Amino acid sequence: MVGVLISLKLTLLRHSPKGLRQTGWVLGALLVLSTWAGVLLATAGAVRVEVQVLTAVGWGVGAVLGPVLMSGAGVLRAEYFTLLPLDRSRLALGLLAAVFPSVASGYLLLALLAAVVPAVALGPLAMAVAVLGALLAWVVVITLARLVYAALGSAMRTWLGVEIAGLQFGLLIGAMLAGWMVVAAAFQTVPLLLAEGLPDDVTAVLAVLPTSWPVRAAEAVGTGRTGTGLAWLLALVLLAALLLALAAVLLRPNLDGRSRRRTRRPLGSRRGRRLLPDTALGAVLGKELRQWWRDPWRALELRSGFYTGVVFGVFSAVSGDFAVVAPLSGLVIALMICLAACNLYGQDGSAVWVSIVNQRPDTVTADVRGRQLAVVLLVLPPAAVVSVVLVLVSDAAWAWPVVAAGLPALAGVASGIAVLVSAVGVSPGVDPRARTGPNDAGGDMGLQAQVALWGTLLLVLPTAVALVVGFVALPGWGPWAAVAVGVLNGALGYGLLGRLTTGYLATRLPTVYTRIRYGRNDDTGARGTLGWFETSSQQAEEKAREAKLAERRARAERRMTPTGRP
Amino acid sequence: MTQTETTSPALELRGLRRQFGDKVAVDDIDLVVPRGSFFGLVGPNGAGKTTSLSMAVGLLRPTAGRAMVLGTDVWADPIGAKTALGVLPDGLALPERLTGGELLDYWGRLRGMPRAVVEDRAAELLRILELDEAERLGTVVLEYSTGMRKKIGLATALLHSPRVLVLDEPYEAVDPVSARVLTSILRRFVAAGGSVVMSSHVMSLVEQLCDRVAIIARGQVLAAGTLAEVRGAGTLEDRFVSLVGERRLEEEDLTWLGS
Known part of the structure; x- marks a missing residue:
């Protein structure tokens, strides 16, 4: 069965975009090389062990978080096999086994095998123990990663799961935005680390983690404490067995079905109907607010944005040199609107048909403005609260005008960019009814995210410039004058980008529907930048489909025998 | 109400065509649904029923041809046409x-x-x-x-x-009790002057409900008219099978089944 599952997984992978995978392969290879370089370059034996232990932990954490953030076509879902007459626990272990043969897990093994380096000095037996330990650690890490992913998949049904997934995305994006601050601080300490090793308390913590056990075992065997060494190995075996037993239970296909009996009415169903204006805009705003509150995939977007701000704050606070910008974390939360809401139409699935069949003169405007307004109403208050708290806590009075100018500018521009990208770069994910994993609500969003992020940053430049001028060139009231620029910047971004979207959608709601429902775009009416973006965002999916067709044709041809008989 | 609005058919498809790349899903079909009729659109899976109806209600842009609701072109004046339409898409x-x-x-x-x-x-x-x-x-x-x-x-x-209802497989997965309610609603709607266009796989259902039918296969209309005209002397299913083609199970096929 394992062989069949592995070949099924490889088939699924062959149908996923090649470019992305190749980028991953290059990055992974570089990371493996730097891991080995770090361990080899360490000056003393004890330091070498510490460096190896530290990198192994890094690889472990990366492997556990990676699949959550980048799960794609290669993941076999247990639900695919529900109807087959297979033992559910065996199927679970088979699915787990199918995770091991992959490029990423190969890199992980190579990186963990760096545990051999410190063992070289201790003799061949220690080296053998290190290799065995690394293999066991590999099984432990991959099984753990699969368990975490599965737990999150089912956790998309609970609020806690959404919070955890949101925190993970926040960590990733926050690390991208502010990671360089920590890296910059770390870079100053790398030579120090390679020469002197880690502080003792850090070493003590790392030693407890399973990724450190292989090198502990090799060390013990190499220094004559064979019993202790074997005990470390045995501990790894036991941990692997425990995780495998858990996997046999947790990776089974879920047979509970989607709908548990409701115990309470959904959020926002008792009030609100009366509060909203009795117009198409009121209709869309009410619908959007409820969808944001109730849909775990949308909630995940909001949480990710919030946690990105928090992570930004923490990273900058601990970086030392850059701690001064920590009070501006609320601005990052507002900025994240552009990513949280950049696939609104794709997230709704084919539901855009409702706006098409009910089209009236004000439908498109109401749809665009309602979506913008909802996301601003949901993000601006928490961003403002975080800003106020952080400015007060860090006693950074200088930040008040920055926050007061930046929040309206970012919220206005980001909501405009988000709805524009949602319409022009629509990316249909899995149908809303079939979603299970945290990444199911959109397709390949790489280009869309870049356009949304850089577009927002570019269009809030006037506010940034006004603030700089206010601080540098004007007297004390200078920064406060920038607040007016920020408000105007935000209002214009909200208004003009929304109007641009309305203009684009006025005749193209059926185009958006066709792109979602049929995965193709045969309306080539859009010109200029919007036309380019529309074409480019569609191209990734078209390419994938063409590749699939070519593959199918090639297979059909292969099936034809040389004599021409089918 | 203009002259065309009072005399034109409930739904009219003229030379309606849809291609997906090289594949022709709907091949220049013409179809007229008179006012006050209960119209059944039948065809095998993949015949082009849903694609045709999607173009007729303004969801999917046709490659060529026109779709008119009560005389208003769905693609030239979408807002005017959609005011009169009620739509139930499938899936x-x-x-x-x-x-x-x-x-x-x-x-x-x-x-x-x-x-x-x-x-x-x-x-x-x-x-x-x-x-x-x-x-x-x-x-x-x-x-x-x-x-x-x-x-x-x-x-x-x-x-x-609405004045025209376009329903894609409205009875699919509906329990018998609700189906009766649905039938009563639709009959009352037609009696009050409304028009219904409904697609279905179930011949007996269409035979029981509709006064006009069209059989569509491979993107083309193979027969259209009143129920009596289309089915002739036999049942609608006989006529359907004779037009679409029957796939018989030969003696040697699937002999392993149940063995």
Whole structure:
């Protein structure tokens, strides 16, 4: 069965975009090389062990978080096999086994095998123990990663799961935005680390983690404490067995079905109907607010944005040199609107048909403005609260005008960019009814995210410039004058980008529907930048489909025998 | 009301064509649905029924041809045409996290209907289609069964009291009791002067309900007219099979089954 599952997984992978995978392969290879370089370059034996232990932990954490953030076509879902007459626990272990043969897990093994380096000095037996330990650690890490992913998949049904997934995305994006601050601080300490090793308390913590056990075992065997060494190995075996037993239970296909009996009415169903204006805009705003509150995939977007701000704050606070910008974390939360809401139409699935069949003169405007307004109403208050708290806590009075100018500018521009990208770069994910994993609500969003992020940053430049001028060139009231620029910047971004979207959608709601429902775009009416973006965002999916067709044709041809008989 | 609006057919498709790349899904079809008729569109899987209806209601842009609702071109004057249309598509998403009542409220406001009218009609539709219990519990559309989804879809199609109903597989997965209610609703709608276009796989259902039918296969209309004209002396199913072609199970096929 394992062989069949592995070949099924490889088939699924062959149908996923090649470019992305190749980028991953290059990055992974570089990371493996730097891991080995770090361990080899360490000056003393004890330091070498510490460096190896530290990198192994890094690889472990990366492997556990990676699949959550980048799960794609290669993941076999247990639900695919529900109807087959297979033992559910065996199927679970088979699915787990199918995770091991992959490029990423190969890199992980190579990186963990760096545990051999410190063992070289201790003799061949220690080296053998290190290799065995690394293999066991590999099984432990991959099984753990699969368990975490599965737990999150089912956790998309609970609020806690959404919070955890949101925190993970926040960590990733926050690390991208502010990671360089920590890296910059770390870079100053790398030579120090390679020469002197880690502080003792850090070493003590790392030693407890399973990724450190292989090198502990090799060390013990190499220094004559064979019993202790074997005990470390045995501990790894036991941990692997425990995780495998858990996997046999947790990776089974879920047979509970989607709908548990409701115990309470959904959020926002008792009030609100009366509060909203009795117009198409009121209709869309009410619908959007409820969808944001109730849909775990949308909630995940909001949480990710919030946690990105928090992570930004923490990273900058601990970086030392850059701690001064920590009070501006609320601005990052507002900025994240552009990513949280950049696939609104794709997230709704084919539901855009409702706006098409009910089209009236004000439908498109109401749809665009309602979506913008909802996301601003949901993000601006928490961003403002975080800003106020952080400015007060860090006693950074200088930040008040920055926050007061930046929040309206970012919220206005980001909501405009988000709805524009949602319409022009629509990316249909899995149908809303079939979603299970945290990444199911959109397709390949790489280009869309870049356009949304850089577009927002570019269009809030006037506010940034006004603030700089206010601080540098004007007297004390200078920064406060920038607040007016920020408000105007935000209002214009909200208004003009929304109007641009309305203009684009006025005749193209059926185009958006066709792109979602049929995965193709045969309306080539859009010109200029919007036309380019529309074409480019569609191209990734078209390419994938063409590749699939070519593959199918090639297979059909292969099936034809040389004599021409089918 | 203009002259064309009072005399033109409920739905008229002229040379309607749709290609997906090289594949022709709908091949220049012409179809006229007279006012006040209960029109059945039948065809095998993949015949082009859903594609044709999607183009007829303004969802999918045709490669060529026109679609007119009560004389108004759906693609030239979409807002005018859609005012008179009620649509139930097959298998599409809805705002999944709304309850049935909230969906109807959203729908009514989008349509610019007065709040009191929406509230009264929504309550009535939910009661008649037996979705009121789910509404009381706060069940959202995502948690509905397939049959319940059809029923809430029908409720949305009826809410604004359209003059032409276009329904894609309205009876699919609907239980027999609800199916009877649905039939009564549609018959009353037609008796009051409305027109219904409905697609279905189930020949007996179409035979029982519709006064006019069209058989469509491989993107083409193979026969169209009154029920009597199309089925001739036999049943609709006989006529359908003779037009679409029968696939017989030979003696040597699937002999392993049940062995």
